[in-house]
Amino acid sequence: MKKIIITKANGQKAEFDPNKVVTTCIRAGADPAIAKQIARQVHSRVRYGMTTKEIYKIVLRFLSENATPAIKQRYRLKESIMKLGPAGFSFEYYIGQILRHYGYKVLSVGAKIQGRCVIHEVDLSLESSDEKIWLAECKYHNFPGRYTGLKESLYTHARFLDLADKFDGEMLVCNTKVSPEAITYATCIGQKLLSWRFPPQMGLEKMIEEKKLYPVTILGPNKRELELLSKSNMMIAKDLLDIDIYEFAQKTRLPIKRLVAMQRLTNQIIS
Known part of the structure; x- marks a missing residue:
């Protein structure tokens, strides 16, 4: 070729x-x-x-x-994740849902926590299966080609240092790739990174694919449908399979026929 x-x-x-x-x-x-x-x-x-x-x-x-x-x-997984923000969904909440399926307990989302010097709004507070408490900073980008770099890694670490008496570890999570400098720095200071294609063996996309945690945006809903799903905090597509379809239709005003079609596509995607 x-x-x-x-x-x-x-x-x-x-x-x-x-x-x-x-x-x-x-x-x-x-x-x-x-x-x-x-x-x-x-x-x-x-x-x-x-x-x-x-x-x-x-x-x-x-x-x-x-x-x-x-x-x-x-x-279209990557594209679907990038549609979360414009749809009104919280990227931190979505990440919390993913990590919950991997043994983490979500303690808080967007909580304001007093540090040694200032108050911080922490994207995610998590407890891992070994009972360690983690500070997670979530960086979301809604367009491709944007790397999460050294600046974000430094920022996360600075926040962790001011809150060191409340957390055992720090994590930087993003929906794009991380720069080589960020990887080098994070590795040096012991900061956990979770991003697109990193870690190589279990990056964000592989975590999603392994446990079928596709965002609801992967179903291709229109703007109105996204708004209604967002208000119901319906972020994981396969969660649509667990709803009472008639009750959910009444609550969201989404047509039953459309919900059935979304459930059918969800079954096909996760099969």
Whole structure:
């Protein structure tokens, strides 16, 4: 295949790698043969200087033609997380829901806590299974290409130092990638990082995929539906499977037919 230089979301230039398309499609649930076919189709349409956003749309188009709706929606995981904020959802609350499924107990969300010097609004206070208390700072970005960097890591550590008598550990959580400098610093001071693709073996996306904790935005609800779901604190898609559909329809004013369709898609996504 010919080499083509594309433009990443952060403006940097890079060589287009069709293997990444194969990997991400397979992770979304596509058959390897279909994933390779899509990669070839995408590669034939990529042009010099094309942005990753444009390529992403091409991949989605071919997924629509060659795969199930559930696979296409799973492929949109990162995009779905970035839709949480504009939809009125709390990223901290969503992270708390994820960590709860991994043995953490959420003690507070957005609580104001007096430190040695000043009062801090702590995104998340958590208790791990070994009874350690954690301060978690959550950094949310609603556009791709934005790294969470050294500044955010330093900020989290400074807050932890002022609250050191109340917490045993610190954590920085974000929905984008973290910079190499942030990883180096966090490793040095013992700060736990959780982000997109980091730690490599269990980054945020893998934690979500492993326990099927997809955000409700992955179902593709419209603006009105998102507002109604937000008011009901319905953040995890599979939680829709546990509701009394008639009672929930009456509470949210969402049509029963639409809720049934969302439940059906949820079942397909988590299967």
